[in-house]
Structure formats: structure tokens, C-alpha cells
Amino acid sequence: MPDDRNEDRNKDSVDERVRAVQRLTELFRLERRVYLLANVVALAILLASACSLIIRSDASPSVLTSLFGSTGVITYSTGRFITMWSTAMRFVMNAGLDGGRN
DSSP: OHHHHHHHHHHHHHHHHHHHHHHHHHHTHHHHHHHHHHHHHHHHHHHHHHHHHHHHOOOOHHHHHHHHHHHHHHHHHHHHHHHHHHHHHHHHHHHHHTTTOO
8 A cells, every 4th residue: 555655755846847848938938938949040041141251262251250159159049948958857856856945
């Protein structure tokens, strides 16, 4: 019987964590989409700058600014996304370990 109770608690804990992840992904949906859009735009600028360098064989200041600026946006937005995800996972893991009490 004690094993059945532990299994029930583990199942409840997993269900609770799944619900917490669903709530968190819903909560951060807009922010994730903004970072994704920023990454797509920055990647398009990066590819356009690289193509411009290849075609013209010219590294003008505007092309170099586009090149390095877009990589900065990609780095920043990816870092923010990873930070957001780490915070969400830390929250979920703590909620699972202490039964949802903070």
C-alpha cells in the first residue's frame, strides 16, 4: 500500500508540473513571440548583409553595422529567451519539490 501512495504522489506531482509548464508557456506567449520575431528580423538583416558583402566585395560601414547589429540582436533576444526559460523551469522544479508552496 505505501508504494501505491508514493506512485499517486509522483503522478500528482508530474501532473502538477505539467499544468505549471502550461500556465507558464501561456503567460510568456507574447514575450516568446516578440523574441522570435526579433530573431527572424535580425537573421534576415544578417543574411542580407552577408549577401551584400559577397556580391559587392565591399565592407562599407553601413553593411558592417547591419552585420554586427543583427548578431547583437540575435544574441540578446536568445539570451533573454534562455533566461526566461530557466526561470520558468526553476519555478516548476521548486513547485514540484515543495508541493507548490513557496
